[in-house]
Amino acid sequence: MQGLQTKGLTLQYGNQTIIDCLDFDIPLGKITVLVGANGSGKSTLLRSLARLLNPASGEILLDAQKLHSMSTKQIAKQLAILPQGPVAPEGITVQQLVKQGRYPHQSWFQQWSKKDEMLVEQALEATQLSALKDRPVDALSGGQRQRAWIAMTLAQETPIILLDEPTTYLDMTHQIELLDFLFELNRQSKRTVVMVLHDLNLACRYADHLVAIHNKKVAIEGAPEEIVTSQMVEEIFQLKAIIQKDPYFGTPLCIPNGKGRYIK
């Protein structure tokens, strides 16, 4: 079995159990989106999949190998994670940041190579940052900055990319731009993309596979059009909503109930 799997995975913060005995597979070559209420443990689960958090018990398998028995560098060649709200060192340029993505592929004997240079250029090109490569990361706009980080994970050249709420702090235009980019990346190069998103509608539009985390478990998973219903939203988010078809894409569109102005 290839890709990422969990077997009886239990995650804890102190004595508090976040995820309880979870068996779950990430489909290869697809976009998987984790959704759930605040504090449901979706980010925690994502972090543990990327070995940033050690499981209290159970296993995570990467290509059928136990994650904890692999060296961190070995893992870094298979899987990249972009954590939530990363902060670049003061004054570091876009190119310097993207170059860091080549770190797991280098060693004492094999320093900077032609291939490294090429992959960094490709990553800058793909994220449309070539013109900005000598700018300091902290001088970029929010959207550009997030693209710079994604360029770094691209340069890491891994078949699996995990992203923890990559659209946080971005305005609508930049959210769509970023998700479009990840979508094309997945469709063109068949990279497995796993991300946590807050916006259920965007999750339904981009996810091949939607995973809802609730009550320390995967409450339901599958193609969004098959699993997203009023009952599902009520159970996962404790929110009354009607589900319609997105007029553009035909994917599920969640319209929450609540207070507000009515126009007759």
Add this chain to the structure above:
Amino acid sequence: MLHSIQFKTVGLIFLVGLVGVLYFCSLAMGQTSISFPLALEVITNYDPNNEAHIIVATSRLARATIALTVGIALAIAGILIQSLTRNPLAAPDLLGINAGAIFFIVFALTWLNMQSLTQYMWFGFLGAAVAAVGVFLLSNIGRDGVTPMKVILAGTALSAFFISFTQGMLVLDEQSIQTVLFWLAGSIAGRDVQMLFDVLPLLVIAIIVSGFMGKAMNIFSSGDDVAKSLGQNVAILKLLMGGLIIVLAGGSVAIVGSIGFIGLIVPHIAKGLVGNDYRWMIPYGACIGAALLIAADILARFLISPMEVPIGVMTAFIGGPFFIYLAKKGVSRQ
């Protein structure tokens, strides 16, 4: 800021040259002024009957070499500690590491009656290690783990604790005050060359190892999560950095006592010159630290001649205002 590799290389060559010139100034200048050619002759063609040669060989050579090594060690310790704690205001003296080393040395001297310099050195390392671990444990208390603010608070508290206990021991044992005083103020004058020879190998090893850390520290500076994601073994790197800090700071204290502020200000000067790239910051910092300490030591001979200003007081003169400047800059940015 120097941008291209060519400029950075030229700058580094210039700094190495500056350190060389200052080193020779340190041999030549002082109460007895000795000409440069004569000072150079000590190395090339030593004459044991020449009075000037004897001054240089017995006192100034050791002094210049100590200032050189300790300057490098303190500067690199400062760069490491600021990177490790991700705190621009961190320095070995501000985190209680110097005070811890002094406390243990004074303890060995007054209570255990130890006389050998090598023993002081090991007690210095022990004290530095105890203080470093103490600061880490203290600042790790609470929900949000180790934050820059808590590191500084814990360091200040531990520092005060160690200093007051050191003073307490000295009050009980007044005879030792004379021997111990220089450790408290920090001094390069009249230090035994033997001391340097005992500690030097360890310091040199730590300095060389630090020289190879630049790339790893660049990766580390994006945060634990990003560094781990890029395949860096963050836990081992932190341990290694901690060990280097203890050897560099503890060893420096064992030789010259507490010299403050070099570890605080040099990393900022180096960063200002070459930007946030540790592959360059470490060699630049090493040169700037050496140059600053040698220059301060030369100046200390003339300010209140024929007396000498303790070197720790000299560096505090430069460092105090700089610290206030940094603190203000940090506050205004937030």
